Amino acid sequence: MKKIGLFILILILFTGSSLYAQEERTIDTNRYKAQKLENSGEYLMAAEVYEKSVQIEKSSSAPIKLHLVTDLNQAAYYYSLAGQYKMATEKIEEALKIAENLEREDVVAECYNRFGYFYNYLTKYDVALKYYQKALDIYTRLGLEGKAADNLNYIGDTYNFLGQHDTALENIKRAIEIDKKLGREEKVATGLDNIGRVYEAIGKFDNAIKYYEEALSIDRKLGLEEGIANALSNMGNAYNSWGQHDTSIKCFEDSLDISRKLFKQDSIAFRCTLNKLSEVCKSEGQYEKAVKYYKEAMDLYRNLRQGDNVAACLNNIGTVYQSQGQHERAVKYFEDALGIAREPEEDNQTSISLKNIGSVYNTQGNYDKAVEYYEKALAVDRKLSKEVGEILIDNNITLFYRFYWNKHDKIIYPYERELANDIKIGKDFDIISDLIGIGKTSISQEKYKIAIERLKESVSIIEELRETETGKLRKRLLYDLYNAYQLLTSAYIKDNDAPSAFQAIELVRAKLQIEMFFESEKDKKKRERGLWPQDIDEIKETLDDDTVIIVYANANQEKIVQIAITREEIMGIELSRESFVQSSIDKYNTKIKTLLLNQRSLSENKSDFSNVINYYGSLLSELPVQDSKSTVADASTSNSQRKTDTREIGRSLYGLLIKPLEEKIRDKKKLIIVPDGILTYIPFGTLIDENGQYMVEKCSISYIQSLDIRKLIKKRKYDENRKPLLAFGGAVYKGPDFKAEMIENRVQLSVLTKNIYSSLENMRMDLLMQNLYPDYENLRSIGNAYRGLGLSSWPDLPNTMSEVQKIKKTVKRSDIFTGKNVSERDIKELCNDWKFFDYKALHFATHGLVVPEAPELSALVLSQFKDMGKEDGYLRAEEIAKMEIRADLVNLSAFDAGLGGIYEHEGFSRLIHSFFLSGAKSVSISLWRVAGESNSPFMATMYGLVQDNGMRYADAITEVKRRFISGDFGEKYRAPYYWAPFVYYYGN
Template sequence: MEHFLLQLRKNFSESDSNFVAMKNYSKNIFTSFLLIISFVITAQKLPSNKDKIYFEVDRFVANPNPSNLLKLEKFDRDITTVIRKSNDKNELLALVILNCNKGYYETLFNTTSKAISSYEKAWQTYQKNQLKNYDIIEFCLIPLGNLYAIVGDFDNAENTIKQYYYIATETKNQQQQYAAVLNLSNVYQNTGRINEAIDLLEKTIKSQKLTNLQKGNLYNNLGSNYFLHTTPNKMIPNAFENAEKAYLKAVLLLVQDNTQSEALANTYRNLSKLKLEKNETELALQYFEKAKSEFRKTSKKNSRTKAQFNFDEAIILFKKENFEEATTLIKEIFLLLIPSYSNEITLLPSEKSLYAETLLLDAIDLQAAIYKAQNKPQKAIESYKLSFFIEDIFQSSLLSENSKIINQIRNRNRTEKCIAIYEDLYKKDKNTAHLENAFLLSEQTKSAVLKQGLIQSKKQSRIEKQILTQLQNENIIILKEQQKGELASINKINEAISKQNELMLQLKQIDIKTPSKSIQNINLNDLYNKLKEDNAVLIQYFSGVEKMYSFTIMDKKIYLNSFRNNSYNSAKIIQFLDFFNDANSIANSPKEYNQRSTIAYQLLSLPKSKSHKNLIVIPDGLLNFLPFEALITKASATTNFAKMNYFLNDFNVGYQNSAHFYMSSKESKKQPEQTVLGMFPIFENTTYALNFSKEELQSIREKFKGNYFENTNATFENFKKNANKYSILHLSTHASSGDIQTPASIRFYDQEILYTELYNLNIHPELVVLSACETGIGKLFKSEGAMSIARGFQFAGAQNLLFSLWKVNDYTTSIFMDLFYTNIKKNQSYLEANANAKRDYLKSATVSNAKKSPYYWSAFVYYGSVEKEKISPNYIYYSTGLLMLISLFLIYIRTRK
């Protein structure tokens, strides 16, 4: 239940926003008193804009309710129009205070998106006008950072927290530094950077002079991060023990302060979850009762915190299979979080009443799980559809690519549960509609962020594109500075973060006017027809937590296969992939390669039909790095690599990000004469030298006209200037897949370019060939794929790409590329040219048996369109001539008769 762990505790901790209202209220009462005295004395002066603002804030705080909040929001819009161009810093500061108070109460009344907008407006006004004499960190930035995290906008959350940590460090405000560490660890936790969170928390606990209360809260967070290490796919030794120790230390510290009932209640709740995960239900209940006891002591019990306790109790009841009581608590959650909720009979809320709220999302998902346990699959599907709707709301509010990808995790888990339900339904009634629904759900998760980004880029205004480019530039500054480690400039990073915040706020204001729409499902009949036209079979994988599913579409039918995604089956895939870690693994153990490869082939349920020429693979998870062509369909004892039974012999294998990408891929409009833009840095007389790149250059230049930049001329600037002038872009250079911290990159002669720097190129070539190492490898996200150089070019507009899956050999790559371009010259489609180049390579008499190992020829995979086989102009000419001769001959025969 990863999505349960995505909730971020709304931790205003030492920066309790109640102080915002109280402090401002006291200040404003005094202001109002002076204002009244002023009226009495002078009876002439009209109230200033500043006084009007304070008066309205005071009036609202005296009686805060949703109706009065709407009036305050209207006043804010009106007064903002009046003082928009004001230079009066007192008026502007009053506007900041108004929006901070408004944001606080909007949070209390569960209108999170409005609260974020209010805090953003306050921060923008404060920053833009360089205002002072107000604790902007306490009353604006801390709650804003927490709200960003709650809605899954983790990039903005991280930037905001880092910014106020920097300000707090400059002003030596230890309390706000501590709040930043606590909240930043929450962001790391929710973005999967658990080790970073643990490292940050442990260092802070050891190095800082902290109160018992502060240490207690830090230990509670530390326990939550250790707890995440207990999930099956991340099981780390002693994770449960470390989590429990940290929670118990937190209890010992927090129990000493009787004002910290809420923090203590949260720790007991976490202990309850820990015990529940270990199936120690009775202990879980005991800790939960302690949590409830502490919660009753707290003075502030807003609807969200009440709903959170209901949800935690409902989870325990669900585990005990007490479904009716759990459902009762879920209904109470709906009543607390949805003002218009009245579906007491149907239970589930209406779609129009839903909004972006993680707790609401979790409650609906839990109800779906209850329905499934009660053997009500259709009701479970109905519930999950509401959850998908909420996820769409979340996604539409996010601007950062990284945040959107992270939020896809929840959708994937939910999708897997739905596919499992559809699979069970199909087994019962054999209704193919269940398979179609399951496939369409799987399809929705495939490269969804890339897909949406490409659609939006076509609609973006010039200003939006400028801001996005600036945002990207600032992010690159941060990444490149961080790579310097201890030599990194904190000031430079903070300046870039500050600029990013400013740009993001500008972009959000534009984005409000142009809301994005979710991507519609593909039409299955259109897909069936296109596959028939392309003489192709399509297989799409979905790698879930429990199972790996594969959907095979062939002859207008969908087939579903699955296997357990456990360590036993995963090992079969990993053992095959391990052969490609270095050049010698396969050559030294050809028989073992034969066996391991056959096992992987059998596990993946690949089609065996000989009646289709092409196969489109849509991989997922680790399968993104698997060369399907190199799988062995039938084991043999031969050590002759050319004679092995490769899957390459059965199909021309191509790849795609999704069925949507396959459907939208168009047959490239080849120019009368194809031309190449070649980038060949070669790096002569350096440690980066690519000696055989010269031969690759010469081979391509003999076949295709174009512009070929060598050595010092192979710069990024020359590439950008010329990229839109040629049909094929060929880059023969060095590239790196990066790692968890370092993004993937590609090297031009003058500089190394990160994959995200390619996003804004706006290119539309027929083909991009990345003749370099690991150009298809990068940080991997299930469904979305690898954050690789290839992705950078896809985002830039390239539809057809040939790229590598591991470190390629300079010599054999030059041979392969010669064969590939020879096939293109023969007017073969790119898919066929790639497949035939591999077959030709295996047949070549000039290549030794050792170099015919799959390591050397299967690295390059083709993502793109499946073009119909081209008929050469000469063939058409000769065929027409032959037909004319036959016709004349028949006429002659008839005349003779």
């Protein structure tokens, strides 16, 4: 969408700028011819029109220099559309020299604008801004207010593309003020449209609509039909992004009706609107309309002889029929698209059509035919990738190459090389998709060896690309790598190769952890190259006879992978969750829907499996009714039903996740679980076996994120003469002065996340420059991010004060920090003074949070008050990872992971992993915050068992849980709510 908007903007800027030629030409025949060719996609022929005009002007007895400048700039525009950027640059430079010799600053300024348009088209926005600013300076100096206003609009739009939305609005509003003063109402409407685009970009759709409607009102008053059509199209985009799809469709249709009346069907703007309308209708299930508009677009492209776009329309129509289950009809359109390709073995639409046909056969279960077409698509994509790749490995920048089906010679220039690289990567992504498709289908055919071969090849290509790419593209490749490894893991399990499946799981998890915490791309790549899968036999040797490790993977798939490792063997199976999910939805569907309606979340749609786990978490983490303000009768009924639901789901989860390997763990006293995805939030100790016993009653349960971390932790040897404990509790939460608007939708969240990355990067640069946080407001913007997500108001936790005081009375030689001293500044000072080397355990009884929408914000929430200096009161995972800790245990006793309102996000794992990176040997963390007085005796008793009986932390936590279950702390505390949230991640 952004690319389409930019293209239309550049089109308007170029074609709408007349220079001074129209002052002397009553009819610009060149412009008319060129625009007709442009609408047909014949950009080089359009450029030739102006090239001929330049030659005619130069050969005349008295060439008009201004005409030359106009024609050269227009030729440059069409060369840029054709991808010949060196030619475009040469033409603008020639025009600039002529303008400078004329000593016409206004014409020089127009040439600067041409450079601005050109670099905008190449998405080199910072360079574009420099040229726009040069032109603006000239217009301002010459007092050409109208031209200055135009440039302020250009500058505003460019800042919008850069994501600097406040600066964009500032410039556009300045332009509107000037245009209002000059009485240029049409230009005011243009500025209002531009403001609407800024608000649309940041997800403030109500504001965007308001400004589009103001622009529309002006266009209607002036009778500007094209402006009306444009404003309606803009409103259609905004309403679609806002989720008001019916209104969006109406706006698009009204826009198209006006364009048809004006006979503007061959315009690029019309085709863009038509394609967008088709997509919206398809996504809304209005299939008949979608097909109608795709066919209209197809007829237009056919008239323009744009075969590739005709094929694209045919493919789109086919996908509409495929989504309706009309497979034969879908295949017919895909095959028609195949027949249009000029050179089938080299046409990008060919590979798309072949993949589409393969997907139809795959859906029908005709796997042989599906693989046949996937293989054909793979062959096409390999050839296309090879063609571009051969260009890129040559250092001669004057080498010629062919750009897909458009056959014309081009001179490689730095930006052309960059574009070619993008094409190469794009084709490599297609190859990856083909290989994964073949691998997935081969698994369905039970041809596991073939699947493994194809999937390993896809992994190899992804890894090769990740070695050279950075930023967002590298993150996308990591996502693709994760998906490929999931399929590879499944294929290994089905092929009875549990060791290879385990190593695949471990490898990709290690890569994910590196991506989370290491800032520089160089460090990430270096650490990844150092990864080496652990030898299974070595792992077995580290296990006692009474210990079993259960590794879970593919928790987001229909079949979960489970691998059990004991001292004697390793085995793996796949667990189908279908029966568990269906029976749970049948029983609890209404309750689950009620729960989801009450949850605040901007996360993507949850799966049914996630929703069931969500519901189970809500049952466990809800305060028992007898502790809340309810009547005795209500409490009895509610508790009884909740207890029944909780135990039923606990039994079902045991049947799904434990029973298949029950024989392997029957005699094991220690269970180490490596969870995955949503399984991270299940307190396995609450699962109930066929005898009605909680798992925690039979074995000591601990967790670990990967066995690679376990190996690292086992090497850590710390001084035994350390003090036993340092505890933090009774933090104060009076609220910092953060100001930010609430996040309402995914677009606003995306903008917020981008700003978070920017602010964090600025902080890192400050650290590197040894100039800590010089920009106070920039730092506070991180606090504003919490405010925007509704996470800046925290109640006091009075019970945490008594908790740490009781711990201090129990544990000899322990120290505590309370009140305002439980601050980010104090904790960082303790760390900087190496005080965290002096304690065996660090205990944090403070708020904590996991942020699904922005995992980088997951943090411990420390004391917050008005005057906190440079800190924001949130000790984020990134900051924790940089601390120096030498503790056997970090205990987060009052944390709230959000169980009951969670999704498969990385925030929770990120926070745990940050403490392991800082040096901790184990982490205990609560999945929900327990109200009332049970926390204090739980923690004090646990530390007492470690101190007085010499127990391991894991065993002490298990023992306290068993005492709660047996009623030692009181009958009401037997409920899982009081003892189950505390999960222990592997340590000594």
